[in-house]
Amino acid sequence: MALDVNVILSQMLGAAKTSFGSKWPKAQDLATTSFKALAQNIVDIEQMNIAGTITSDQAALLVDMQKHTAKIVLQAVKGLTILAVEAAINAALGVIKDTVNTALGFSLL
Amino acid sequence: MVGCGEVMLIGAYDSTVDQSIQSISTDVSTLVVTLKKNFLDGKAADNAYDKFRDTYIKIEAEIQTCKIRCDALPKYKEVTSQVDEFGQVFLDFEKLHKLGFSNPANANAKPVQVIEIEQKTMEVGLKAMMALQNGLKREKVDKKS
Numbered sequence: 463m464a465l466d467v468n469v470i471l472s473q474m475l476g477a478a479k480t481s482f483g484s485k486w487p488k489a490q491d492l493a494t495t496s497f498k499a500l501a502q503n504i505v506d507i508e509q510m511n512i513a514g515t516i517t518s519d520q521a522a523l524l525v526d527m528q529k530h531t532a533k534i535v536l537q538a539v540k541g542l543t544i545l546a547v548e549a550a551i552n553a554a555l556g557v558i559k560d561t562v563n564t565a566l567g568f569s570l571l
Numbered sequence: 572m573v574g575c576g577e578v579m580l581i582g583a584y585d586s587t588v589d590q591s592i593q594s595i596s597t598d599v600s601t602l603v604v605t606l607k608k609n610f611l612d613g614k615a616a617d618n619a620y621d622k623f624r625d626t627y628i629k630i631e632a633e634i635q636t637c638k639i640r641c642d643a644l645p646k647y648k649e650v651t652s653q654v655d656e657f658g659q660v661f662l663d664f665e666k667l668h669k670l671g672f673s674n675p676a677n678a679n680a681k682p683v684q685v686i687e688i689e690q691k692t693m694e695v696g697l698k699a700m701m702a703l704q705n706g707l708k709r710e711k712v713d714k715k716s
Contacts, residue, residue, distance in 0.1 A: 492702050496695045503688050515680040516673055523663045523670070524688060530659040531696040533652070538699035541581055541649040542706045548580040555578070 474554035481553035485546035496535040582646035584707035591637040634658045
């Protein structure tokens with residue numbers, strides 16, 4: 463059986479889009495919720511610093527905590543995005559697996 | 572990619588790392604809640620750093636052990652980095668404890684407010700770490716089905 467590149471491409475893109483689309487919102491939600499909380503913390507730290515209820519050394523440490531936490535969140539977003547890409551690739555390959563393997567006569571995928 | 576296999580761009584779920592993060596989370600929460608409760612109950616003297624030194628050593632050792640485990644796992648760069656960064660967050664928290672949680676020269680200073688910010692910060696970090704762990708778990712479930 464001859465393989466049709468357009469049919470294969472359409473199947474792969476469809477599967478990848480569906481798979482990525484279902485996983486991406488999780489990373490997006492995490493980023494939004496987390497950065498909202500960190501932004502509020504920074505505002506609160508600034509207000510306490512202005513009011514003098516914390517020293518500048520204490521304020522600096524609190525801000526440093528926000529920076530490191532932002533990096534943790536970004537690594538989570540990166541990891542979840544990689545997982546979404548991975549799932550999309552596997553979905554794209556999975557949807558054409560039988561067609562390609564049958565056409566070739568051996569298990570390539 | 573090798574034929575017949577699935578593409579794997581990030582390391583597989585590791586229950587030891589996941590449990591280690593859960594354990595760090597529990598111990599950090601216990602520490603923060605204890606400090607906060609002591610302030611709220613008017614027992615500020617019970618919050619002296621020296622009384623918590625062993626707790627800090629225990630948690631820092633847990634973080635270090637988790638990092639060593641992550642370092643040994645393939646494609647675990649993101650998780651290793653998260654553990655590293657959380658270690659820095661916790662060191663900052665310890666430094667603040669040593670410094671005092673608020674300005675002693677200011678009569679309006681409220682150490683509980685500062686602890687609450689620290690608590691929220693660490694919760695954001697720990698939730699992000701758990702979100703990635705859950706992502707890795709789902710990946711495993713997906714691959715089985």
